[in-house]
Amino acid sequence: MFRDKLQRFMLGRYGSDNCNRFLLIVALVLLVLSMLLRSQLLSLLAWVLVLLAWFRMFSRNIARRRQENVLYLRYHEQVRRYLAYQRSRWRDRKTHRYFSCPRCHAHLRVPKGRGRISIRCNRCGHEFERKT
Numbered sequence: 001m002f003r004d005k006l007q008r009f010m011l012g013r014y015g016s017d018n019c020n021r022f023l024l025i026v027a028l029v030l031l032v033l034s035m036l037l038r039s040q041l042l043s044l045l046a047w048v049l050v051l052l053a054w055f056r057m058f059s060r061n062i063a064r065r066r067q068e069n070v071l072y073l074r075y076h077e078q079v080r081r082y083l084a085y086q087r088s089r090w091r092d093r094k095t096h097r098y099f100s101c102p103r104c105h106a107h108l109r110v111p112k113g114r115g116r117i118s119i120r121c122n123r124c125g126h127e128f129e130r131k132t
């Protein structure tokens with residue numbers, strides 16, 4: 001009975017996606033922080049995010065919401081890659097140096113302590129000299 005009503009209500013509405021899950025997780029973290037720090041501003045911010053997630057969930061403009069989710073996923077992937085890069089830089093800090101290619105900005109990893117060497121970019125083939 002209730003399930004039927006809910007299903008009918010959600011008919012033609014967007015529902016949840018990765019972007020909404022992210023918004024709700026951030027909202028939850030902000031709510032916990034707002035309680036710990038007794039900050040009304042953080043709590044207000046958390047509720048704004050919750051309302052935004054609800055708005056997106058019940059929205060009938062499915063095309064627009066999908067577009068937002070694609071944007072969100074793209075941004076999420078960029079952040080994930082950046083963090084993975086920083087992690088490997090930190091892991092190899094004693095044995096390797098990282099350079100970015102002056103032409104195509106690809107990240108290049110070379111062994112440390114070889115003096116001044118010529119580095120060849122394995123994406124675009126550009127060669128440049130750096131001290132390792």
Ligand SMILES: [Zn+2]
Binds near residue numbers: 101106
């Ligand atoms: Zn290059």
